[in-house]
Amino acid sequence: MRWVTGEHYFTAVPGAPERRREIGFSIDGREYRLAAAAGVFSGDRLDPGTAVLLRKVAQPAPDEAGTLLDLGCGYGPIAVVLADRAPSATVYAVDVNTRALELVRENAAGRRVRAARPDEVPEEVTFSQIWSNPPIRVGKADLHDLLGRWLPRLAPGGVAWLVVARHLGGDSLQRWLTDAGWSVARHASQKGYRILRVGRESG
Numbered sequence: 001m002r003w004v005t006g007e008h009y010f011t012a013v014p015g016a017p018e019r020r021r022e023i024g025f026s027i028d029g030r031e032y033r034l035a036a037a038a039g040v041f042s043g044d045r046l047d048p049g050t051a052v053l054l055r056k057v058a059q060p061a062p063d064e065a066g067t068l069l070d071l072g073c074g075y076g077p078i079a080v081v082l083a084d085r086a087p088s089a090t091v092y093a094v095d096v097n098t099r100a101l102e103l104v105r106e107n108a109a110g111r112r113v114r115a116a117r118p119d120e121v122p123e124e125v126t127f128s129q130i131w132s133n134p135p136i137r138v139g140k141a142d143l144h145d146l147l148g149r150w151l152p153r154l155a156p157g158g159v160a161w162l163v164v165a166r167h168l169g170g171d172s173l174q175r176w177l178t179d180a181g182w183s184v185a186r187h188a189s190q191k192g193y194r195i196l197r198v199g200r201e202s203g
């Protein structure tokens, strides 16, 4: 998919030169320096929505041993933080952008992170937690398809954490999820971002 002036970040195989850079950020006092590049979402700083998600939602417990999903992982800031906090968990980092997947493999080296295209995740795998800064700009229909594909893969009792900018439809996404039968709560709101907690049951 392309803009007139260039590629969008969810182009499957970015053609633009990589222009590597390093992105530094801290979460709960831990410092991270991750490789990023042109052609990948927010490749020059930690996205402010992702920062709100990582700071407002309690990280998995250190003894979490389930399978977690970072849906739309980009260069991998969410996957890397989750894998760091829960070293016994397996974290799937899923994206359609091949450059993003190369970066997340590099950034998550030594951690239990499996970088994969959507079709590479085995069908039988379910997730105790899904974390996502989803690709809102793909449009409503594609976004709903994406969530309709992955949310049903929550394990019993599992929870999904989504961050969405209010001006990009955070509130209407909450309504759509509720209408689709999910239990949705607005967990937090900061800097124009909504953090939605999505589960099968209320609470």
Ligand SMILES: C[S@@+](CC[C@H](N)C(=O)[O-])C[C@H]1O[C@@H](n2cnc3c(N)ncnc32)[C@H](O)[C@@H]1O
Residues within 6 Å of the ligand: 009, 010, 011, 041, 042, 047, 050, 071, 072, 073, 074, 075, 076, 077, 078, 094, 095, 096, 097, 100, 118, 133, 134, 135, 136, 138, 146
């Ligand atoms: C808003 S970005 C978030 C990236 C990263 N998690 C971050 O916080 O910097 C959304 C990501 O979703 C990816 N994406 C788009 N369509 C997708 C799809 N169908 N399945 C999985 N990922 C997709 C994009 O390539 C992009 O990397």
